[in-house]
Amino acid sequence: MKRWEIKKVLEREIESLPQGVTIPEAGTSENYITGTWRTFKPVIDFEKCTQCLFCFIFCPDSSIEVDNGKVVGVDLKHCKGCGICAAECPRNAISMIEEREEG
Numbered sequence: 001m002k003r004w005e006i007k008k009v010l011e012r013e014i015e016s017l018p019q020g021v022t023i024p025e026a027g028t029s030e031n032y033i034t035g036t037w038r039t040f041k042p043v044i045d046f047e048k049c050t051q052c053l054f055c056f057i058f059c060p061d062s063s064i065e066v067d068n069g070k071v072v073g074v075d076l077k078h079c080k081g082c083g084i085c086a087a088e089c090p091r092n093a094i095s096m097i098e099e100r101e102e103g
Ligand code: SF4
Pocket: 044, 048, 049, 050, 051, 052, 053, 054, 055, 056, 071, 088, 089, 090, 091, 092, 093, 094
């Protein structure tokens, strides 16, 4: 894999750098189905869940679904499978399951 040397990048003129992607409008993330990037998905065991909402607070993609102040599921269209919710759950109520497995 080709590695970037940050020192060399900083020495170059900004115009010589390849153009990246820009998102001209804010608030468009809902339109992008980032769940397709995922290899592991979170599965919540509601028998263990105490509704502390830690997973909701820590999820970087706002993918923990909450209704009436209670966790009700995961928005799998946008969850990227990072596993932060499972790592932060104090009850170990979230398991990260490989996409091809049932769960
Ligand atoms: S962090 Fe765990 S216990 Fe807390 S609401 Fe989420 S799944 Fe339930």
